[in-house]
Amino acid sequence: MSVHFSLKLIVAAAVLGSATVAIGHGNVTPQGADTGTLPDLGSEPLAENPFREGGKHGDMNAQAIAVGESGYAGNCAACHGIQAMSGGMTPDLRELTEWDDEYFIGRVMKGYGNMPSFSGTLDQNAMWAIKTYVESLAKPQ
Numbered sequence: 001m002s003v004h005f006s007l008k009l010i011v012a013a014a015v016l017g018s019a020t021v022a023i024g025h026g027n028v029t030p031q032g033a034d035t036g037t038l039p040d041l042g043s044e045p046l047a048e049n050p051f052r053e054g055g056k057h058g059d060m061n062a063q064a065i066a067v068g069e070s071g072y073a074g075n076c077a078a079c080h081g082i083q084a085m086s087g088g089m090t091p092d093l094r095e096l097t098e099w100d101d102e103y104f105i106g107r108v109m110k111g112y113g114n115m116p117s118f119s120g121t122l123d124q125n126a127m128w129a130i131k132t133y134v135e136s137l138a139k140p141q
Ligand code: HEC
Pocket: 009, 012, 016, 019, 072, 075, 076, 077, 078, 079, 080, 090, 091, 092, 093, 103, 104, 107, 108, 112, 113, 114, 115, 116, 118, 130
């Protein structure tokens, strides 16, 4: 991680201190996600995004993107930015690649720094759908 990025995170931590207060007042209530027609993936976390093209449930790619788009908007956009354009205050999720699958699901399940755990709000179905949606977006310039 570059020094430049670390400095940004310190600023992010300061700003997110107030974002947490907003959550306490119910302004940014996590929404959960309606995973609709996606298959049940069970509770044991998978190591790979099953909805990616060529993945175990790659045929559900389009449905996963749709589920992930609303799941992202309701649970992640407040901190990671509209359409995952972070603006530098939080990590830009579009930078994650398919090699980061386990890292991604681990962070979202357990929480990370100022980010809360989503285990109580989202099942892994919704989490992988969100990853699939983010992967469908254009990479940052
Ligand atoms: C309250 C603000 C907040 C919300 C809501 C939030 N995040 Fe985060 N997220 C953060 C912060 C801050 C970090 C960086 C934590 C650190 O470096 O200590 C982070 C880090 C991450 C990381 C690690 C990225 C990396 O490059 O290291 C992933 C993956 C992630 N978030 C995914 C999500 C997803 C998916 C959602 C929605 C389900 C979400 N986050 C919701 C604030 C948030």
